[in-house]
Amino acid sequence: MFKLARKVVVAQLLIFLLGGCATSGERYQNPTMDFGTVRRVAVLPFTNLSRDTGAAERVRDVFSTMLLATGSIYVVPPGEVLRGITRTTPADPARPSPEEVKRLGGIIGVDAVITGVVREYGEVRSGQTAANVVSVSLQMIETQTGEVVWAAETTKGGITLRDRLFGARGEPMNVVTQQAVNELMDKLFGTKTKTKTKTKTKTKTKTKQ
Amino acid sequence: MRRERGRRPERSKEGVVAWRCRALVVLCAIPVLLVCATTAVPAPPLRVESLQPPLIAVLPFENLSASSAPLKEMRAHLVKRLQMRGMKLLGEEELLALMKAYRVRYTGGVEPRVAESFRGEAGVGGVLITSLGLYMDHIPPKVTLVSRLAGTDAPYTVIWADSVSLSGDDAPGILGLGLVYSVEVLMPRALDRLANSLAAHLLSEKPPTADRRVGTRYRPRGFYRSPVMSEGKRYSVAVLPFVNQSARRYAGELIALKIIEQLRKSEGFEVLEPGIVRDELLQFRIIFPEGASMADADILFERTKVDLLITGKVMDYDDSRGPGGAPNVTFYMQVIERQSRQVVWASHSTNRGDDGVFFFGAGRVTTADALASKMMAAVIQRIR
Numbered sequence: 018m019f020k021l022a023r024k025v026v027v028a029q030l031l032i033f034l035l036g037g038c039a040t041s042g043e044r045y046q047n048p049t050m051d052f053g054t055v056r057r058v059a060v061l062p063f064t065n066l067s068r069d070t071g072a073a074e075r076v077r078d079v080f081s082t083m084l085l086a087t088g089s090i091y092v093v094p095p096g097e098v099l100r101g102i103t104r105t106t107p108a109d110p111a112r113p114s115p116e117e118v119k120r121l122g123g124i125i126g127v128d129a130v131i132t133g134v135v136r137e138y139g140e141v142r143s144g145q146t147a148a149n150v151v152s153v154s155l156q157m158i159e160t161q162t163g164e165v166v167w168a169a170e171t172t173k174g175g176i177t178l179r180d181r182l183f184g185a186r187g188e189p190m191n192v193v194t195q196q197a198v199n200e201l202m203d204k205l206f207g208t209k210t211k212t213k214t215k216t217k218t219k220t221k222t223k224t225k226q
Numbered sequence: 227m228r229r230e231r232g233r234r235p236e237r238s239k240e241g242v243v244a245w246r247c248r249a250l251v252v253l254c255a256i257p258v259l260l261v262c263a264t265t266a267v268p269a270p271p272l273r274v275e276s277l278q279p280p281l282i283a284v285l286p287f288e289n290l291s292a293s294s295a296p297l298k299e300m301r302a303h304l305v306k307r308l309q310m311r312g313m314k315l316l317g318e319e320e321l322l323a324l325m326k327a328y329r330v331r332y333t334g335g336v337e338p339r340v341a342e343s344f345r346g347e348a349g350v351g352g353v354l355i356t357s358l359g360l361y362m363d364h365i366p367p368k369v370t371l372v373s374r375l376a377g378t379d380a381p382y383t384v385i386w387a388d389s390v391s392l393s394g395d396d397a398p399g400i401l402g403l404g405l406v407y408s409v410e411v412l413m414p415r416a417l418d419r420l421a422n423s424l425a426a427h428l429l430s431e432k433p434p435t436a437d438r439r440v441g442t443r444y445r446p447r448g449f450y451r452s453p454v455m456s457e458g459k460r461y462s463v464a465v466l467p468f469v470n471q472s473a474r475r476y477a478g479e480l481i482a483l484k485i486i487e488q489l490r491k492s493e494g495f496e497v498l499e500p501g502i503v504r505d506e507l508l509q510f511r512i513i514f515p516e517g518a519s520m521a522d523a524d525i526l527f528e529r530t531k532v533d534l535l536i537t538g539k540v541m542d543y544d545d546s547r548g549p550g551g552a553p554n555v556t557f558y559m560q561v562i563e564r565q566s567r568q569v570v571w572a573s574h575s576t577n578r579g580d581d582g583v584f585f586f587g588a589g590r591v592t593t594a595d596a597l598a599s600k601m602m603a604a605v606i607q608r609i610r
Contacts, residue, residue, distance in 0.1 A: 082448045191447065191576045
């Protein structure tokens with residue numbers, strides 16, 4: 018009887034520990050790629066699959082700022098990216114072909130370009146409960162070879178147990194976006210980002226190098 | 227005299243009556259004082275000091291409110307208030323004649339040829355440009371005015387800049403006694419504040435200062451500051467109109483005006499008159515749907531000789547309609563430096579007027595313009 022109880026406790030602990038290890042998205046990283054050579058990147062316009070027409074721009078701007086804020090990579094201004102796109106004339110600026118990426122890299126002088134897709138951005142409802150959710154996937158393409166060297170996706174927000182029990186409406190959209198971008202940064206740099214939320218709408222971020 | 231423990235000293239009947247009378251007077255005075263505190267008292271007119279203010283040309287108001295407003299009456303009120311404070315203003319007929327002679331139709335800025343002609347032909351030392359940012363005449367009424375004084379001497383910098391945002395429910399007070407229901411009441415208050423601020427600057431050389439106690443809630447959500455930016459250096463800055471992706475018309479121009487105001491209020495920046503920047507953009511046919519490219523930046527650096535170019539994007543600039551709503555502002559900002567040809571500052575800011583408000587609406591911001599001012603002040607503090 019005592020042994021059985023001990024087994025149950027151990028099993029519960031394992032479940033908790035494994036639950037903590039779970040991530041909310043997947044990641045691919047080219048094992049032969051030296052990411053130290055990537056000093057300048059261009060963040061291309063993201064594809065928007067959500068209902069909010071401004072979602073792609075919002076996520077792109079937050080991501081660009083946060084990437085620049087790491088101090089490790091220089092992000093070319095969006096006006097310069099547009100100049101490159103105008104001169105390269107890709108069929109779809111959000112999803113350029115390897116040849117188009119190479120040409121773009123030559124024009125604006127970047128080591129890699131980042132493309133992205135905003136799959137979800139907005140409110141989700143379940144019964145009487147609602148909360149904000151953001152789902153984004155990104156790819157980094159090297160401009161020398163035109164190959165995808167890194168890819169990751171994340172989903173943040175959504176309805177939690179607290180929302181269901183207490184009728185809370187989840188975090189504000191901007192906070193959820195920030196959380197999603199922070200997770201993408203973690204996946205890009207392979208580090209853990211400290212996120213300290215002081216108030217409901219304020220998020221302070223520090224990235225360990 | 228010894229006082230017995232546990233026993234209160236006895237009071238005479240007259241003493242008790244006098245004490246009750248005093249308590250009654252205090253109780254009656256509290257609501258009166260509270261009402262007085264919530265009602266704005268018009269500031270007394272400033273006296274002219276020994277300093278001689280320059281001759282000022284007051285341009286017709288620019289309407290960025292996207293609604294019809296009595297601009298002529300508002301301008302007349304401002305002119306009257308400035309004259310009352312001892313400002314020397316260019317006469318109406320002379321101003322109209324100059325505007326007609328140089329075909330001045332754009333009143334949201336001053337081009338170099340216009341500034342030169344104003345100075346050369348009429349001896350004008352500064353041009354006062356006022357933009358109406360918001361005009362809501364339904365309850366609660368809201369008014370926003372942004373004003374700046376542009377110099378007519380090269381390098382055509384902004385001498386003074388300030389703004390006023392008022393809403394009818396800014397200070398409701400007890401039982402709503404401080405509520406204002408008419409825009410006709412708010413407008414004179416707004417014009418008074420602008421006139422006082424300009425007069426204080428010109429007559430006592432005291433510039434309007436930036437609010438140093440900007441709450442932490444208005445800080446940018448994320449930012450990058452390059453080590454290239456040095457702290458002690460005085461930078462000359464040109465502010466480009468922001469790309470407007472919000473539902474509000476002219477939000478790009480309004481946020482650019484907010485930056486100019488906050489830069490002028492903080493030390494260490496010399497702001498180029500936006501009319502000069504607009505003139506260069508028109509001359510070289512530069513349009514930027516995504517912000518300035520490096521090629522555009524090179525042209526502007528070469529032509530304007532500034533150290534920094536500020537560009538960005540506005541995603542939200544919403545004023546609430548009706549009582550109880552909260553404004554919402556979201557913007558991204560980038561600063562490009564001339565020598566390094568790099569982005570030296572990037573930030574994104576987002577706030578609502580009711581952020582951090584928990585008890586009785588204390589600390590609530592009622593207009594998008596006032597909210598943008600606080601957010602921009604927080605950004606400029608970080609840049610310095």
